[in-house]
Amino acid sequence: LKGPLSVWKYRALLPVSREPISLKEGGTPVYHIRRIGEEIGIKDAHVKHEGMNPTGSFKDRGMTVGVTKALELGMTSVACASTGNTSASLAVYGARAGIPVIVLLPQGKVALGKIAQALMHGAKVLSIRGNFDDALRLVREMCIENGVYLLNSINPYRLEGQKTIGFEIVDYFGWEVPDRIILPVGNAGNITAITKGLNEMKKLGLIDRVPMMTGIQAEGSAPIVKAIKSGSENITVESKPETVATAIRIGDPVNAVKALNAIRTTGGTAETVTDEEILAAQRMLAVKEGIGVEPASAASVAGMIKLRKMGVIEKDERVVCVTTGHLLKDPETVIKMCESPIEVDATKEAIRKVLGQ
Numbered sequence: 001l002k003g004p005l006s007v008w009k010y011r012a013l014l015p016v017s018r019e020p021i022s023l024k025e026g027g028t029p030v031y032h033i034r035r036i037g038e039e040i041g042i043k044d045a046h047v048k049h050e051g052m053n054p055t056g057s058f059k060d061r062g063m064t065v066g067v068t069k070a071l072e073l074g075m076t077s078v079a080c081a082s083t084g085n086t087s088a089s090l091a092v093y094g095a096r097a098g099i100p101v102i103v104l105l106p107q108g109k110v111a112l113g114k115i116a117q118a119l120m121h122g123a124k125v126l127s128i129r130g131n132f133d134d135a136l137r138l139v140r141e142m143c144i145e146n147g148v149y150l151l152n153s154i155n156p157y158r159l160e161g162q163k164t165i166g167f168e169i170v171d172y173f174g175w176e177v178p179d180r181i182i183l184p185v186g187n188a189g190n191i192t193a194i195t196k197g198l199n200e201m202k203k204l205g206l207i208d209r210v211p212m213m214t215g216i217q218a219e220g221s222a223p224i225v226k227a228i229k230s231g232s233e234n235i236t237v238e239s240k241p242e243t244v245a246t247a248i249r250i251g252d253p254v255n256a257v258k259a260l261n262a263i264r265t266t267g268g269t270a271e272t273v274t275d276e277e278i279l280a281a282q283r284m285l286a287v288k289e290g291i292g293v294e295p296a297s298a299a300s301v302a303g304m305i306k307l308r309k310m311g312v313i314e315k316d317e318r319v320v321c322v323t324t325g326h327l328l329k330d331p332e333t334v335i336k337m338c339e340s341p342i343e344v345d346a347t348k349e350a351i352r353k354v355l356g357q
């Protein structure tokens, strides 16, 4: 075997025939979050940490397949709109493939680490005077007019790569598949993709049921949750989505209909959490479990805590929270939220004084 297996371990279930553009993405760890579980009364709570991918988010799974497909189709350049992680991942996989990358970001609303990745890996980075939804509308028109391959999650090959999260969860838990999978929802590609992967595992007879798919959104940016709660077939677009979790600050999710279907057909649900609850969960994961995630990712754990309190999640449920991005993606939010380092003189006395020794 050429090194650790990646998403391409599942090659037989991926619609690509040429040699993959791969950075050994996938194969992310599942961590039992014992302390948090005890605190909220769920003994079988786990985190699948997608921040451990090559660019620090689950997007790498979609991009390894999407960029490989671009080459297979003879495309010569790729583009996306992004709240940050998609652009970071596309920049990396485009560089790996040796083709030019164009990314459109909503001005002033993208975490520092993600911009650093897109810039350093050589993408043409445009800062749009508007929000993500404006950027997505523009990049879709641009790709059609200029023959550039669009790699937002409207592109089905992105979802094909990301469905491997479902495959890995089945590989890890086997027949005793989790009762519930909780994840943050923005453009709603990931919840759609994971559900597809789990349905394929069921069709192959590897599991006899699909976990309840549970989507979490920020209170200020929750079109999917509102549609689930009102029972409607479609979402109402939010024109001014706002949340500290900038990765999921999306008012017009392109995969809305598929996501509503994924939640309803699996007996799942959708719930909102406040920015405060998101930041508290981010801190709790870091301090109590040693797991560092960016704010949007922590929404899944904040959602688990809230749904447990509401009695929606039973105490003996096996729950997996997908944490979608690494802490380092958004250092500014962390610095803002944490106390500053304590300044001391360079003497042992000064340090002893501060440490109260």
Ligand SMILES: Cc1ncc(COP(=O)(O)O)c(/C=C/C(=O)C(=O)O)c1O
Pocket (backbone or CB within 6 Å): 057, 081, 082, 083, 084, 085, 086, 087, 153, 184, 185, 186, 187, 188, 189, 190, 191, 247, 248, 294, 296, 297, 324, 325
């Ligand atoms: C850390 C993190 N957590 C969750 C989501 C939501 O996933 P989807 O519901 O599949 O969109 C995103 C999405 C980011 C982008 O949409 C983008 O990068 O353009 C993310 O970066």
